[in-house]
Amino acid sequence: MAKLKQLFSPKDMTEGTPWKRIVEFSIPMLIGNIAQQFYNTADSIVVGRYVGDNALAAVGSAGPILNLLLVLFVGISVGAGIMVSQYFGAKEREKLSRTIGVCITLTAIASIIIMIIGPLVTRPLLSLLNTPSTIIDWCEDYLVIIFVGIAGFAYYNILSGILRGLGDSLSALVFLLVSTVLNVGLDIWFVAGLNMGVAGVALATAIAQAISAVLCFIKLMRMNSTFDLNLKMLKLDKKYTSKLIKLGLPSGITQAIFSLAMIVVQSLTNSFGEMVIAANVIIMRVDGFAMMPNFSFGAAMTTYAGQNIGAKKLDRVVKGTKDGTRIAVIVSTVITILILIFGKYIMAVFTDTKELVDLSMSMMRILAVGYIAVAVTQSLSGVMRGAGDTMTPMWISLITTIILRVPTAYGIAYLTRSAAYPTGRPESTFISLLVSWTMGAVITLIFYQRGNWRKKGFAGKA
Incomplete structure (x- = not known):
């Protein structure tokens, strides 16, 4: 029982063999990320099988707009992770407690903003993107339901x-697995059983995310030995709000840059027709697992670097960075080899x-x-963010996305x-992505x- 309790408790990553600590932390996160990817994948499989290829295209076309309006939560989540890991590593209970409290309140405010703005801008944005008339109503239904139920998504991502940041990646995994199973079950019930179509998968996702958020909150309430x-x-x-925004804003802007680029490129993709749109959806679902x-x-690496920077163990950060990046590559x-061999069978699902x-x-x-290439970028960017340098990854994203990806995609298409x-070869969008990643x-x-x-x-400073 004691060992089981230890598995679900905060982990100090400032001690022990660096690569072992990184792998121990990464495995539950990897399983959790795969489970989270099942949210979108289950949506796509269910609508593709029970409604049709156009419904599949509708769910995928909604993605860029959804990602754009979630940048507030990305910023809060990244800032929270950095501050929590550094204050936990530095053993500063008061600052840790205040950081967590501020995150919870800011998330509530951001959720209300998105609940109001999201449904109002959905249709105009879809029209701006030249979304085909055959799928625009389905896209709108999907997005409006997701935005109205955004608090569940927001709180799960912030609280996990x-x-x-506290080193407990296992609890977040368990809660996510529970909600993923529920999401798949509700998808099938709402779409195949109740014939709710695209709206059914959106409702299933919103309900499942809300449950995972509640479970995370209950877990945090029980961790009073670590913070108040x-x-x-x-x-x-x-003080803590400005610090969180300062750290998280560059990551939020980075997400916004990616999302805007996706929206601009999505407009190009839409010009290729429904078949290419549907293919893009399938690729992005497989891409989600590969990533x-x-x-x-x-x-x-963000948590590892944050805790060790907070504990003033820079040499340990450098050693862990080499180990972690090598393993990631x-x-x-x-995974790349497996995709090339078995990708066709996966897509046939x-x-x-x-x-x-x-x-x-x-x-x-x-x-x-x-x-x-992305393995290198993510590992090293994670270290920089964990140390508190969130600006550098932001500028790199801006350069590779705005200056490289978008012009390359439209240039090749032209x-x-x-x-x-007549609008260019559809390969243009994928070649541009490969160039920006490299x-x-x-x-x-x-x-x-x-x-x-x-x-x-910044931990340990006044």
């Missing part, structure tokens, strides 16, 4: 981020349309090698126009080696 959570701590303290190890190691290489499967696989081959492809890894490595991130730690 706090748990991870009461009405006093929930008050918006100017999971990279995101998991990136988040692990090996894992991504294996989403649709029975052979042409759609073949098109998706041909595009996926373009992206595959890029996952190894140059490949023909009678068969350059991102190179630039991130250069800035990591320059070492400005070493001076950004």
Whole structure:
């Protein structure tokens, strides 16, 4: 019983063998990220199988707009993770408690804002993106339901981020697994049983996310040996609010940059027609799973670096960075090989349309090698963020996305126009993504080696 309790308690990553601590933390996160990816994947499989390929395209086309309006939560979550890990590593209980309280209050405010703004801007944004008339109503239904139920998504991501900052990635995993199973069950019931269509998968997702958020909150309430959570701590303290926003805003802006780029590129994708839109959805679902190890190691490196920076153990940070990046690259290489061998069978799960499967696989081959580059970017960016340097990853994202990806996508599309492809070849969007990923890894490595991130730690300071 004692060992079981220890598994679900905060973990001190400032002691022990660096690579073992990173792997121990990463495995539950990886499983959790895979489970979270099942939210969107289950939606896509269910609507693709029970409603049709156009419904599949509708769910996918809603993604860029959804991501754009979630940047507030990304900022809060990243800022929270950095502050929690550094204060936990420095053993500063008061500052840790106030940080967690401020995060909970800010999340409530951000949720209300999105609940009001989201449904109002959904239709205009979909029209702006030239969303085909055959799927625009389904897109709108999906997004409005998600935005109205946004508090569950927001609180799960913020509270699980706090748990991870404390070194407890296992509790967040268990809660997510419970809600994922529920989400899949509700998807099938609402869509196949009640014929609710795209709206059914959105409602299932909102309910499941709310339950995972409640479970995270209950867990935090029971961790009073590590920090204090009461009405006093929930008050918006100017010092902690500004610090959280300062740390989280660059990551929020980074997410906004990605989302805006996706929206601009989605407009190009939409011009290729429903078949390419549906193929893009399938690829992004497979891509989501392929990216999971990279995101998991990136988040692990943020917590690891944060705790050790807080404990003033810089040498340990450098050693762990080498170990963590090496492991991430090996894992991504294996995944890339598996995608190239078995990708076609995975894509056939989403649709029975052979042409759609073949098109998706041909595009996926373009992206595959890029996952190894992203492993480097995520690991090193995670270290910089954990140290408190969130600006550098933001600028790198801006350069690789705005300056490289978007112009490359439209440039290739323009140059490949023909009678068969009046708006250009659809490969353009995927080639541009590969270029931005590769350059991102190179630039991130250069800035990591320059070492400005070493001076950004704030725990232990007045």
